[in-house]
Amino acid sequence: MSYTDAKTFNPEILYAFDPWNNTIVSHPKHAHDFLEISIILEGQAYYYFDNQWQDIPAGQILIFNPGVIHAERQKENTFSHQLHIGIQNIALHGLARNFLPNPQTQVVIDEYQYKIIDQAWRLVTEINQQENDYRLLTKSIIIEMIVYILRGLEKQQTTARKPFISKTEKKQNQLVSDVIYYLENNYREDITLDQLAHENFVSTTYLSKTFKDTTNMSPINYLIQLRLENARALLKDGESTTTVKQVASAVGYQDAYHFSKLFKKYYGIPPSKIMTY
Structure with missing residues (x-):
């Protein structure tokens, strides 16, 4: 099935940045009223979601739908290079606004995983170089990442935890x-x-x-x-x-x-x- 309408699908990018964490840092438990995608590019991070703390290595993708409680710590003698993307104004067919159809916070979507990571590195380059019209290009890259996420989830034929929508x-x-x-x-x-x-x-x-x-x-x-x-x-x-x-x-x-x-x-x-x- 197609989740999107190409005419009206126009997400608003709230932020996109790639922090390096190489000291002990801690972000308390919180939730957003928008969608956040976090990708571990290098190293490893320690995240709380789905009621437990767990180590998240490089190459992993986390999707925090609105209201999902999460937190993050950087352990001693570890580092992480991450990409965080905040998005709103997403309306997918059959889903509440600003939700993606991921059944778990940590998504593993086979070959699409690598495509998303490749786009993540492209996005980091655009963010850091900020050449002419980089905002337009970063938005197009993020849209492409969302499409790959949706394709990967659809291919898995997962049963998403969809908020009821009448x-x-x-x-x-x-x-x-x-x-x-x-x-x-x-x-x-x-x-x-x-x-x-x-x-x-x-x-x-x-x-x-x-x-x-x-x-x-x-x-x-x-x-x-x-x-x-x-x-x-x-x-x-x-x-x-x-x-x-x-x-x-x-x-x-x-x-x-x-x-x-x-x-x-x-x-x-x-x-x-x-x-x-």
Whole structure:
């Protein structure tokens, strides 16, 4: 079966970094409300999940679905080089939002394991070199890794621990995915809540509640965040002659002053200073 819809599958990458642990470190038990993929690239780490502590050697893949309690320690006289990827805005058919269909936290998926590790090293290279448009390439690599994970799990024909999801929830997930897809492709345009509701054949009240229940923010706040994140990327990667007014216009704001106020509220610094960070 196919878990994805190529039209609306557009995960948001929250972070991707590859720490080296060569001293005794400890991260307490915790859980996320998003998906996290951790890969041991070199050495070995000591992880808590599935109610036990265990050594995890290089080449192993851990998938922490939302709510999965886990912790990590680095033992004395050991080291690890790991890759951690935080992801949200994933909606797979038949699954709750931001879940992958892995029955265990530690996944072993035969030949796909090696393909994922290869992509992990490609990702590390992009993260560290940060060449032009590296964010776009890192996202495409992560998507490829997710596809390999899904293929490997499907080939095993495992019975996943899928959180129960009703037909109503499936429709709600699809509505949210459609709205997000529309926003991500039209955020430069003048968009209203009424317009979004009309195009999706629902009321504004239903759309607002469904969207907020799923993403923890309103459709308009999601739009604002989307615009500001794209503006930040333009400011960081643009030419030195690029002006705040040009960036504001490029992401859908004709009022540069209003844009600057929103940007400072969101990031804590004005857009004119972002080039120095």
